[in-house]
Amino acid sequence: MLLGTQRVNARGHLEIGGCDTLDLAREFGTPLYVMDEATIRGNCRALRAAYAKRYPTSLMLFAAKAFINMAICRIMDEEGMGLDLSSGGELYTALKAGFPLERAYLHGNNKAPWELELALDHGVGRIVLDNEREMALLQELAAARGRVQDVLLRLSPGIKPQTHSYIQTGQIDTKFGMGISTGCAMNGLRTALTMPNLRIVGLHCHIGSNIMGLDSFEMAARMMIRFAAHVRDELKLTICELDLGGGVGVRYTPDQEPPSAEDYAEAVITGLHDELAKYDLPPLLLLQEPGRSIVGEAGTTLYTIGTIKDVPGIRRYVSVDGGMSDNPRPALYEAKYSTLVANKPEAPLTQKVTIAGKHCECDNLIFDADLPDVASGDLLAVQTTGAYNYSMASNYNRFTKPAVVLVNDGQAELIAARETLDDLLSHDVIPERLQKSCAACG
Ligand SMILES: Cc1ncc(COP(=O)(O)O)c(C=O)c1O
Structure with missing residues (x-):
């Protein structure tokens, strides 16, 4: 292969x-x-083109957790991708790489105050809130800054795709997001609506990773639109953005046939169009955030x-x-x-x-x-x-x-240096009382 x-x-x-x-x-x-590099860029372009031609109001994000360092952030910026960031560390990397953070979405199921503060202070476009604790925390931090932050709410649609159980994330029994069928999602939205410094722009779900079949993605699109219609009817709230996560599988062995970007887009957008029409909803901004299938x-x-x-x-x-x-x-x-x-x-x-x-x-x-x-x-x-x-x-x-080298057109460039033995020691601290018995401590 x-x-x-x-x-x-x-x-x-x-x-x-x-x-x-x-x-x-x-x-x-x-x-x-x-x-x-050519494969990374080619995958970004194929994905963006597959979505753009079927559904022009779409934005493709790269899920940085799959592979992030400063050079990759630069490539994603050049390719017109947004970034899905799942921690303060990933956010800091993107920030230092000069990535336009208005195209960044901050995720995570247990965000720390400092991570939310970093996002607020550097203009991260969207924060994807996972639970009511995060809503309260962000409300307080945004209010203290006199800011209104655009947010999405992460939902668990109750879909269990075929993949390893450790990377199934959209079922009801999961630490991620607010369950639709349990009523937590609607309650979460009600709570967020009471918070003046949060503006709810959208909904998010991510059902899992390394998924080869497309039916679960289509099902997720349909369920999320149905829920958006329910939200309109119940709360008089218009959902303007729908982020359907990532999760497309890749070829690890020759017998595997992962879906193409075209097939992926076709399945998702078929479901989306059908349900938007059925519920008479206006078009919304569609986001996908694959990581594995890009890199x-x-x-x-x-x-x-x-x-x-x-x-x-x-x-x-x-x-x-x-x-x-x-x-x-x-x-x-x-x-x-x-x-x-x-x-x-x-x-x-x-x-x-x-x-x-x-x-x-x-x-x-x-x-x-x-x-x-x-x-x-x-x-x-x-x-x-x-x-x-x-x-x-x-x-x-x-x-x-190990080091990471980026290859393209016969050129090889280091994008992450190999760690040295001294790097390994660079965070070690020997308290003074233990240095007395140490011949090597100068
Ligand atoms: C919220 C979220 N979005 C996107 C992804 C990217 O998934 P993948 O690399 O399978 O495309 C993940 C990874 O599991 C995730 O947790």
Whole structure:
């Protein structure tokens, strides 16, 4: 399986964005996240075009949680995307990257006062309120600033899409949002309407992540419009914006067929048009906020193969120089990945092995990977690691976070430096009383 601009070049090596992966590994070291800029930009453009031609009053946001740093914020700005930000840290990154925050939406199910203050003080366009506690908090903070803040309310429509249970988020039994069927959504709106410093502009839902079927998205669109009609009738409130979240799946393995941007838009907008007409509602601003489908297939992680261990008659473990600290998804969700040996991607596949990490856990990255003959020093490329890898990376076992390199047209540019050993120590503090017994403390 070759994705995006991946191809096998004249040297017989895996190339991404016109860059030979062996050269990338030599220059930047491994493990290394490689992000394919043309694929990221292409995905933004395909999504925006698919929605714009069917429903011109739409705005596409990038869910920054999938992969955020300052360079990606710049790309999203250039591509005319908005940003879905889920924390003060993500907001601060966008702010420092010069992203126009009027196109940003702040999410989260338990926002801290400082996060709301940061959003208010820097003109975040919309705050998506998850619950009544947040409403009261934002009302107080906005009033203290003499501001009226545009808000959306996050609802749980009661839809359980087919995906891993840890990433189902639209069912009634969830920590996110206010349930429609439980009456909490309508009550929440009533409460928000009493708050003079909040202006309710819209409704939001996000039903889950890595979803391959389109019926749940269409169902969410229909349910949310029906609820908007109910709100108009009950509260005389016009809903001007509808944010239907993200959640489209990507290709992790060759057998998977994720929906195209065109099919996604078609399903959602069919549902939307039908219900708007049925309930005689005016057009509203439609938002989507995908993360994974924008950056997932654009990312490849390069690892160097080290120890190869045979358990006779049972299994061969091929260990790489990273693992669950750079990709926790196999451990979290039993996520599956595909792989290529970057220095010989076309060599015949001769064996089934387990690709293991180097952490103090059974941090297998791929069970039953089909590989050619490999030896220590070969370069392994794990595909579709652009989403929820770098953003979920940790320093477990005091590993340093890998570098991220952006490739395009034969050019490779660092967009996140590899952490150093001293970076690992930079937040450690030895209290004075413990320094007395420390020969190394100067
Ligand atoms: C509120 C919200 N919006 C958007 C997304 C992005 O989802 P995905 O990366 O699956 O498109 C998420 C992630 O789960 C989310 O929680």
